[in-house]
Amino acid sequence: MRMYDIIAKKRDGGTLTEAEIDFAIRGYVAGEIPDYQMSALLMAIYLRGMTDAETAVLTDVMARSGDMVDLSSIPGVKVDKHSTGGVGDKTTLVIVPIVAACGLSVAKMSGRGLGHTGGTIDKMEAVPGTRTTLTQQEFFAQVNRIGLAVIGQSGQIAVADKKLYALRDVTATVGCIPLIASSIMSKKLAAGSDAILLDVTMGTGAFMQNLEDAIELARLMVSIGTAHGRKVAALITDMDKPLGHNIGNAMEVAESMAVLQGRGPADLTEVCLQLAANMLVLGGKGSLTACRAMAERALSDGTAFAKCCQMFEAQGGDISVLQDPDRFPRAKYCYDLVVREGAGYITANDVEKIGNASVLLGAGRLKKEDPIDFAAGIELHKKLGDAVKPGDVLCTFYASDPALFAAAEEMYRSGLVISDRRPAEPPLVYARVTADGVERF
Numbered sequence: 001m002r003m004y005d006i007i008a009k010k011r012d013g014g015t016l017t018e019a020e021i022d023f024a025i026r027g028y029v030a031g032e033i034p035d036y037q038m039s040a041l042l043m044a045i046y047l048r049g050m051t052d053a054e055t056a057v058l059t060d061v062m063a064r065s066g067d068m069v070d071l072s073s074i075p076g077v078k079v080d081k082h083s084t085g086g087v088g089d090k091t092t093l094v095i096v097p098i099v100a101a102c103g104l105s106v107a108k109m110s111g112r113g114l115g116h117t118g119g120t121i122d123k124m125e126a127v128p129g130t131r132t133t134l135t136q137q138e139f140f141a142q143v144n145r146i147g148l149a150v151i152g153q154s155g156q157i158a159v160a161d162k163k164l165y166a167l168r169d170v171t172a173t174v175g176c177i178p179l180i181a182s183s184i185m186s187k188k189l190a191a192g193s194d195a196i197l198l199d200v201t202m203g204t205g206a207f208m209q210n211l212e213d214a215i216e217l218a219r220l221m222v223s224i225g226t227a228h229g230r231k232v233a234a235l236i237t238d239m240d241k242p243l244g245h246n247i248g249n250a251m252e253v254a255e256s257m258a259v260l261q262g263r264g265p266a267d268l269t270e271v272c273l274q275l276a277a278n279m280l281v282l283g284g285k286g287s288l289t290a291c292r293a294m295a296e297r298a299l300s301d302g303t304a305f306a307k308c309c310q311m312f313e314a315q316g317g318d319i320s321v322l323q324d325p326d327r328f329p330r331a332k333y334c335y336d337l338v339v340r341e342g343a344g345y346i347t348a349n350d351v352e353k354i355g356n357a358s359v360l361l362g363a364g365r366l367k368k369e370d371p372i373d374f375a376a377g378i379e380l381h382k383k384l385g386d387a388v389k390p391g392d393v394l395c396t397f398y399a400s401d402p403a404l405f406a407a408a409e410e411m412y413r414s415g416l417v418i419s420d421r422r423p424a425e426p427p428l429v430y431a432r433v434t435a436d437g438v439e440r441f
């Protein structure tokens with residue numbers, strides 16, 4: 001078999017066989033196929049697409065390119081969740097404790113920030129002392145003892161995805177539904193949970209920019225997971241506005257703790273409750289209505305917050321900052337961005353640009369090896385659709401160096417439109433996709 005022929009077949013719109021996909025991926029991981037040939041194949045896939053059967057094979061080969069975690073030593077149903085990425089998306093820190101407080105086990109591997117989007121592991125490390133690398137023994141023992149653990153993804157999970165993602169990132173081939181579906185599902189299948197809830201984000205801060213694409217991505221991932229014997233469902237959630245008000249690692253932890261203590265922003269709380277209720281349904285805890293009530297109770301009676309503190313404590317974190325977020329180290333400088341235009345409504349507020357502005361302030365990485373400033377970030381006072389007038393404060397920037405404010409402001413304002421047109425309020429959740437079909441809200 002020759003990689004040249006596989007590339008040419010996909011370039012001409014052909015359907016690759018299992019043997020061809022296996023040859024290409026294994027050869028690439030083994031270093032026998034060079035980046036330039038894999039780049040050509042990725043671009044051919046980007047332009048020609050893949051059938052569902054090809055995507056399922058690709059996912060399987062990628063999942064098996066590294067360790068397949070066996071969670072059978074943890075009794076009961078193990079549930080996982082995955083978000084396709086967002087800005088101010090701190091739902092994992094809320095949902096995982098809710099679900100564990102309701103009696104399901106969560107043995108979760110999470111990622112770091114990528115581009116303009118944040119990552120749970122960076123947020124967790126904003127809590128001083130928190131260990132996000134545990135041995136497999138420690139990981140399993142913690143879940144068996146307290147019902148939850150969230151750690152960084154081991155380098156040995158879906159090794160092919162790691163290599164392919166880095167290549168896609170520099171060859172303009174990230175935004176392709178079969179490639180995204182196989183990338184995400186290979187990691188989720190390898191991570192071993194029985195049930196997986198997917199949060200497919202849609203909007204200016206997400207990979208998916210319209211509902212039909214988001215539903216197609218969700219449908220594909222649900223069908224791949226179901227074919228592998230996992231219970232999988234997806235919610236399509238809005239990312240035309242960041243969730244909550246805070247962007248930046250310590251600030252996002254503080255906001256998640258507010259939700260867990262029943263005093264968080266309404267949008268973030270609602271999305272977390274819907275995601276948690278759906279995870280509980282997948283874990284066999286009952287109907288959606290019963291699971292929603294269970295999730296609400298775990299928030300109102302404090303058991304979810306207590307679970308969260310238990311998890312951080314077990315992983316070495318200083319939980320005094322969870323109980324009193326004023327104890328987080330503060331950014332040295334802050335800067336208010338005020339409305340310079342006339343009175344009107346925020347008609348556009350590009351979420352990718354908001355995320356990029358937070359990266360420029362130090363809350364994310366411009367290069368893989370960059371350190372993160374946990375205290376840096378943005379507090380949003382006005383969001384898409386809000387009425388504003390000259391002099392109103394749109395948001396406050398936080399950074400350790402005031403020289404960072406100018407570029408972040410330029411980035412933020414480049415995605416901002418204020419006009420007399422009030423945009424329609426986007427729903428928080430657009431649709432639910434399960435193995436049985438699509439329910440649109």
Ligand code: URA
Binds near residue numbers: 085165174179180207
């Ligand atoms: N997240 C992933 O893990 N992979 C993708 O391809 C896109 C988002």
